[in-house]
Amino acid sequence: MNWKEIYASGSTIFGGAVSGGLDSCTVTHWLHQNGVEVHCFTVDLGQPDEENLQAVADRMLACGASKATIVPGKELLASAGLKVLQAQARYEGGYWNTTGIARPVTVKAILDTLSNDDINVLFHGATGRGNDQVRFQLTSNMLQPDLDVYAPWRDQEFLDKFPGRQQMIEYCELNNLPIRPARESRYSTDANFLGLTHEAGDLEDVSISPDFVEPGMGVWPWDAPDKPEYVSVYWDRGVPKSINGVEMDLISIFEEANIIAGKNGVGIGTHVVENRFVGIKSRGIYESPAMELLGRSWEYVLQFVLDRRAREFYTNLSNVISTQIYQGYWLDSATTSALAALSPLASMVTGTIQVKLYKGNIFFDSIDDSIEKMPSS
Numbered sequence: 478m479n480w481k482e483i484y485a486s487g488s489t490i491f492g493g494a495v496s497g498g499l500d501s502c503t504v505t506h507w508l509h510q511n512g513v514e515v516h517c518f519t520v521d522l523g524q525p526d527e528e529n530l531q532a533v534a535d536r537m538l539a540c541g542a543s544k545a546t547i548v549p550g551k552e553l554l555a556s557a558g559l560k561v562l563q564a565q566a567r568y569e570g571g572y573w574n575t576t577g578i579a580r581p582v583t584v585k586a587i588l589d590t591l592s593n594d595d596i597n598v599l600f601h602g603a604t605g606r607g608n609d610q611v612r613f614q615l616t617s618n619m620l621q622p623d624l625d626v627y628a629p630w631r632d633q634e635f636l637d638k639f640p641g642r643q644q645m646i647e648y649c650e651l652n653n654l655p656i657r658p659a660r661e662s663r664y665s666t667d668a669n670f671l672g673l674t675h676e677a678g679d680l681e682d683v684s685i686s687p688d689f690v691e692p693g694m695g696v697w698p699w700d701a702p703d704k705p706e707y708v709s710v711y712w713d714r715g716v717p718k719s720i721n722g723v724e725m726d727l728i729s730i731f732e733e734a735n736i737i738a739g740k741n742g743v744g745i746g747t748h749v750v751e752n753r754f755v756g757i758k759s760r761g762i763y764e765s766p767a768m769e770l771l772g773r774s775w776e777y778v779l780q781f782v783l784d785r786r787a788r789e790f791y792t793n794l795s796n797v798i799s800t801q802i803y804q805g806y807w808l809d810s811a812t813t814s815a816l817a818a819l820s821p822l823a824s825m826v827t828g829t830i831q832v833k834l835y836k837g838n839i840f841f842d843s844i845d846d847s848i849e850k851m852p853s854s
Contacts, residue, residue: 479632480508483598483625490514491627492596493542494587494613496667497533500602502540502654503645504629507638508600509541516596517542518587520550522579523670523732526693536655550586551670555727557582557807558671560816562772563715563823566799571749572761573768574802575672580612581807588620600627608754612805619808663689664762670731672744672765680760687748687762694764695739697746698837705835706741707842710734710774712830715823717771734767742837744769754804773839774830781844782825794819 480491491508495501495517505515517537521530534545557578560566566574584599591599599617603609610628617626629635639645649656664678673693679685688697695701711719717730725733738744744766753759783791794815801812833840 478625478627479634480511480513480627480629481634483627484513486625488598488625490516490594490596491598491600492587492591492594493517493537494583494599494601495519495533495537496602497527497536498602499642499645499649499656500604500629502536502649502656503639504600504602504635505537505540505542506649506652506654507629507635515542516544516546516594518546518548518590520548520583520586522550522554522582523728524668525670525673525735526666526668539655546590548586548590550582551728553582553586554579554669554671555731558731558768559716559727561671561798561802562768562775563826564798564816564819565772565776565795566802568799568803569749569751571747572751572763572803573672573744573765573772574799575669575763575765575768576667576674577608577612577802577805578807579669579671580609580805581616584613584616585620588617588624591624592621597623598625598627600629602629605630606753606755606757607759608803608805611754615805616808666693668693670728670735671768672763674764675762676759680762683750683760687746690746690762692739692745692764694735695745695766696742698742701740701742701836703836705833705840706737707831707833708737708770709829709831710771712775712778712826712828715820715826730771731767734770736766738766738770738834739764741834743834743839745837770832770834770839774832775826777830777832777841777844778826778828781828783822787822791819791822 491513493505493515505517508515519530519533530547534547537545561574561578568574601613603613614626617624664675664680667674675690709721710717718724720733745764747763750758750760797815798812801809806812829845831842833842
């Protein structure tokens, strides 16, 4: 459905899920110029590449939005991130699904606000070549079936006006919109406190080493300290409760794990050429320090508490959940059923595990005697 059809149906206010980047600025201004009242929503997911979210709201107001709101989302993301950890939900063996899980969290947070503002149209800037358009659409349909979702990159009028990023940059410069210096960027970045992804641009040339990527959540492994660091994580029935003996809430656990793992090059620079849901391959350089540290410590504990058949069942559930998240089916009944089946296995993870971090690697060090170990003979 194009914007004119939605507008003609009586929906004159469009709510946007925006990050403040090139697409957000272009779509917001273009809709505003066409007479649409635009309300922009940016969800606070602890984005490591965005120090001041209010600056995003200010950019959107400068692009023509009549309202720009920062929506809290860190607690939702932490809760969802824990489930990703518990399921070891890596897509195709390498990527921790940090963007895949962030999209349903984003939509959920925004829809709660949209309903309060009596807005029944949600737009986003996800392109037609990526997974996010599917994730936004499916999550919106599952949570609020009567909501209209406007995807500019599926609107022929928008495509005729903006065939690519170059035309969008020129449009923003012509209209003095406050975009970042996109011409100088060699790749695009998307981030939340669970992880950061680098894609597109020069990364699409697989003959080029990804070493030019600048890590945002730590350092490359070869730049990490020459001395190993020991880290202990206490798990209580599947939930991390403390790091190095210091009790914290879940958000703080992720934040502290990001700092410790990131400075040791752990979870930095994971290289994956993945199969997108839309049928094309994509090269990504991923950062997920906390997910890697916590996920590996979880995996080590699992080796002690699951027997052969439970482990096989767990692996099958993990594969299902990982693919479901990646393809946008986080709220689908297959995902919720798999998570429910996984819950009793996750609750067995209790105990303190100590690991050693060294230049991007995580080595097992020790585990406390209180953990329920399987017999060795």
